[in-house]
Amino acid sequence: MFEPLTRKFTDWRLRRLAIRKLLRLDDRLLADIGTERDDIAQFVACGPCP
Template sequence: MFEPLTRKFTDWRLRRIAIRKLHTLDDRLLNDVGTSRDDIACFVAAAADC
């Protein structure tokens, strides 16, 4: 019964962790990954949709 809700919460939590970790990288490393500091949230959201 609660599996869909639990899954959504877990996915949200993992995205927040990824965003926090990406914010710790410097701009050169972010550029190597293929994003910029301003686009981190969109970058993580796009990766979650794949």
């Protein structure tokens, strides 16, 4: 019954953690992985754009 809610919460927490870690990187490293500082949230949500 609570599994979908728990899964959504866990996914949200993991996305927030990934965003925090990416925000700590410098712009050169972000460029190396295919994103910019302004696009980190989208990058975490959808992955790199082609």
